[in-house]
Amino acid sequence: MTDHESTPLTFREIFNLPVSVDLGTAARAFGMCRATAYRHITLDTFPCPTLRVGRRHRVLTVDLLRALGIEERPVFADEIADGVALTLFD
Template identity: 60%
Template sequence: MKGPAEGRLSFTEMFDLPVAVDLRTAARALGIGSTTAYRLIHRDEFPCPVLRVGSRYRIPTNGLMCALGIEDRPLYSVELDADGPGAGV
């Protein structure tokens, strides 16, 4: 298993996540390794809600973002090109 050496998710990557993510992605966003994430789940200490779907864990992205202190989603997660669609509106 890989640890947090995979690197944390960037701010832009966080806003590109689907409605729920796998445990490895959530662990990466939190800056912890997979082993620590499983340990926290088994102790009921994972910092956000965890769903058990069959034999897998899914983490709702909204709960993950709240655990990271990201409360509101911006309208756009990346800067719009000043010359792109809607420019000068």
């Protein structure tokens, strides 16, 4: 496992995720390694639903955020300064 895989996701990384993520990324969001995530899937105890795509597992970001207790995406101060957040409220 690399250092990148063993460090939990930051809030900024979580809020910049695509529509779905691989199991390794979802595991990092929960602060676990990929092996632990696969063990939870086998035991049907992974914190959110997963989708089986071929031999791989994917997690919808909306399900991941919900499992983390995040219902809305916050606006960061630098996004306001960059004008990005303004389009969110128009």
